Amino acid sequence: MPDVVLQARGLAKAFASPAGRLPVLTDVSLEVFAGESVSIRGSSGSGKTTLLQQLGGLDQPDAGEVRILAPGTGLVAPRSSLGRGVGFVFQNYQLMPELTALENVALAARIAGVPSVSATAAARSLLNQVGLGARLEHLPAKLSGGECQRVAIARALVNRPSVILADEPTGNLDERTGAEIMDLLLGVVADRGAALILVTHSREFAERASRRLVLSGGVLSPA
Ligand SMILES: Nc1ncnc2c1ncn2[C@@H]1O[C@H](COP(=O)(O)OP(=O)(O)OP(=O)(O)O)[C@@H](O)[C@H]1O
Numbered sequence: 001m002p003d004v005v006l007q008a009r010g011l012a013k014a015f016a017s018p019a020g021r022l023p024v025l026t027d028v029s030l031e032v033f034a035g036e037s038v039s040i041r042g043s044s045g046s047g048k049t050t051l052l053q054q055l056g057g058l059d060q061p062d063a064g065e066v067r068i069l070a071p072g073t074g075l076v077a078p079r080s081s082l083g084r085g086v087g088f089v090f091q092n093y094q095l096m097p098e099l100t101a102l103e104n105v106a107l108a109a110r111i112a113g114v115p116s117v118s119a120t121a122a123a124r125s126l127l128n129q130v131g132l133g134a135r136l137e138h139l140p141a142k143l144s145g146g147e148c149q150r151v152a153i154a155r156a157l158v159n160r161p162s163v164i165l166a167d168e169p170t171g172n173l174d175e176r177t178g179a180e181i182m183d184l185l186l187g188v189v190a191d192r193g194a195a196l197i198l199v200t201h202s203r204e205f206a207e208r209a210s211r212r213l214v215l216s217g218g219v220l221s222p223a
């Protein structure tokens with residue numbers, strides 16, 4: 001039986017709005033195992049990004065809890081995993097514009113406490129692996145969208161997280177580049193025995209995941 005890498009129980013999240021309280025997640029529970037890829041679809045505004053933010057510890061749920069497998073530590077709250085439990089990939093890449101590809105990836109390792117020389121070596125190796133060995137010194141503005149997303153994937157992997165959370169990672173890319181990014185994500189996650197939670201509007205990409213879910217009415221259910 002593979003390890004559980006992510007466990008979410010009874011997540012609820014509402015936002016305050018001028019029109020009153022806006023419930024987004026009402027009762028979300030999810031267990032993800034090492035090596036699994038899970039896709040989440042749902043209409044715009046259904047709460048997919050909100051859910052990933054709770055899963056990755058970027059935001060706190062109003063109720064419920066999340067546990068992530070942090071290598072060497074066991075299941076811990078996302079914020080206690082020191083950037084080693086989850087890696088994020090976003091639709092708009094979210095790279096630091098003033099840093100090179102190499103520096104963007106190395107910075108994520110530095111933040112997790114890796115010494116500079118090792119961080120740079122790990123970043124170089126991952127950028128080679130995602131096909132960007134000849135773009136190490138490029139700034140994001142000088143990279144194509146697909147190349148920026150490759151840098152972001154390298155950054156998400158650099159601390160060997162047990163879970164990659166990807167929020168519409170192909171949303172800004174043309175069809176062919178999007179398919180290449182999907183191949184890369186599914187491939188690197190499988191290679192490392194990590195898990196992938198993929199939010200996407202694409203039915204085709206969602207169907208490539210080993211498990212397919214839909215978020216609607218604040219709850220997750222099988223697609
Ligand atoms: N910080 C916030 N404050 C108030 N409301 C918010 C906040 N973040 C999200 N919302 C609201 O929560 C709902 C869910 O937003 P979310 O971004 O999670 O949707 P989504 O499913 O990711 O949509 P999309 O497919 O368009 O990316 C929306 O109605 C949004 O307006």
Ligand SMILES: [Mg+2]
Nearest residue numbers: 048049050167
């Ligand atoms: Mg979203």
